[in-house]
Amino acid sequence: AVQSTSIFAEGVQIPPSRLAEAGVINETFLQLILRNVREPELLRGDLESQLAACHTGAEGLRALATRHGVERLASLNDELLDYSETLLRAALAEAVPGTYEFIDHVDDDGLGSGPIPIRVRVTLSDSGIELDFTGSSPQVDSALNATASFTRSAAYAALQGVLASDIPANSGFYRPFTFVIPDASILNGQRPSARGARGLVGFRIIDAVLGALAPVFPDQVPAAGEGGPDGIAIGVVGADGESVVLWDPLAGAWGARPDRDGVDGISSLGANLTNTPIEELERSGHIRIDGYGYLPDSGGAGRWRGGLATFRDMMLLSPRASVQIRSDRRKFLPYGLAGGAQGTPSLNVLDPGGPGERVLESKPHFVMTAGTRHRHVTAGGGGHGRPFERAPERVREDVLDGKVTRAGAERDYGVVITEDGAIDASATAELRGQAL
Structure with a gap:
């Protein structure tokens, strides 16, 4: 929790x-x-x-x-580590030396305090790459605190995501790195601070490092995604006294990439997860899924569109359940790049559309009773590039696919789609001309 x-x-x-x-x-x-x-x-x-x-x-x-033979095998292992280091240093040598900074935020700590800044200064030089996290938040009272090893791991993942995927991920890859991670910070919590929910901070470390690297590798760094899979844990005690825990890690969207749209409904770079099938969630008999899909107009607008937000509607069938949700990107939205728009915020709602509808915070811990309904929406990914530079035909395809509404096409992209699904060329030219 x-x-x-x-x-x-x-x-x-x-x-x-x-x-x-x-x-x-x-x-x-x-x-x-x-x-x-x-x-x-x-x-x-x-x-x-x-x-x-x-x-x-x-x-x-x-x-x-x-x-x-043991000696030959050890020699080959050493060569493989040296090979990874050589490839990484060659990739870094193509970048312009200098210091690049970025700051991102976790909305809150789940106990009412926030925002929580994650600041990084990335320095590229002939000696390698230094990541200095000075200025990041002190450790918090909740379980979001990371360890220094976890912070380093998230930073490695960000670099591996940006650079060529054929660089072997071994300790040779890590040799050019040096780190400055403040003690007693949210990135290096000291005992007895809680740390069980640190995954969220790891996702934001990746976002911050990628944000710093965007000017260095503009053709390789994507806009921000949903901020990491949201975790929905539902605890039920059955009639026989046995505990059942249903954990639904709901993955949302990637941010738009420099040369293509963001991916919908996929786990972030920092996690190896997938959305749980409805059949698996319902198999226990404790919950029913009434809705699951994408929300139109939720991907950040851009020349390349951010991935869409994913929603899941659930109704509790058991008499009582304890629910814990770890989500974020409600206040600090996924950033866009190169003129792309931000993504859309996450959302938790009890009894959506009913007389008792109640919007919950992003990290709630609450009790549900039989018949209570809950809707969770992940954040939508950020866009890449100026929205009015998106090809009108791509906008039309999004409208036909239900990813963008006709109103959203006109508002966000300056593209007018007629009721029969055609592009109104003159109206589009007028809108885009006015915008320019």
């Missing part, structure tokens, strides 16, 4: 410990872990899958050592 105020509220803290040794499971340790989660059989399956993956990897490594 975002509202945790201490690491001691976030579960058992486990130091590095062996789950298995010499092929034998430490059953006492395994049972300790399983007794501290709400759905132990799911976790058991996850752990067994990871053990199987580790076993497969170990067998492959042994086969390589047998084939090439």
Whole structure:
């Protein structure tokens, strides 16, 4: 929960410990872990899958050592690390040296305080790349605090997303980096600060680093996306006393790219998630999904349009549920680039359209009862390039696809679409001429 105020509220803290040794499971340790989660059989399956993956990897490594010899394998590993470093330094050498700054924000900490600035200064020089996060927010009272290692990881991800995808992601890639991460900041929280919801800050670190790099790599950096998948957790205690947790990480949109539109309904650069199928959510019998799709006019306008916001309408079927939502980009919208418009804000609404309709904050923790309905909307992605430079035919296609309304086409792009779906060339020329 975002509202945790201490690491001691976030579960058992486990130091590095062996789950298995010499092929034998430490059953006492395994049972300790399983007794501290709400759905132990799911976790058991996850752990067994990871053990199987580790076993497969170990067998492959042994086969390589047998084939090439230990010394030769170690030498090849060193060459691979040096190769990654060489490729990264070559890519950075194409950039103009200098210091580039950007600041982005998390709306609030979920406890009423905010906004929360994430500031970065990226310095490119012959020695490599330095990221200085001085000026970012002090650590907060809620669970949004990141660790220094997590901050570095998010920064690496941003660079990997910008540069060529064929640079191997290993420790050689990281050698040219140096970091300045203030102690006791939201990017380097100190014990006993809570940290369980730090993923949101990681997404914003990526947005800030990309924003700083946009002038350096203008043909490679996209506008901001929805700000990271929103997390909707629904906790239900069944009639048999067993706990069920339904977690719906709702992914929204990418920002527009320098040469094409943003992608709709896809996880951000900083996460490896996908939207949960309706059938999977409804299988428990605790909730019903009444609506799921995209919202027209929600992608930031630009020569290239931002990805659309995703909405999900849910009704609770069980007598009672505890709901925790981690979302953002309500106040600080996804930024556009090169004259592109901002994206649209996220939204949480209870009983939408009903007499008791109530707009909730972006990080609420509340109780729902049977028959209560909830709508969640992710933010829409930012646009790239000036909207009136978008090809009218692309605007027409968006209108026909339901991604842009006729009113939105006229308002945001200066393109008039007739009722039969044609472009009114004279009216469009007049609108665009007035705008220019």
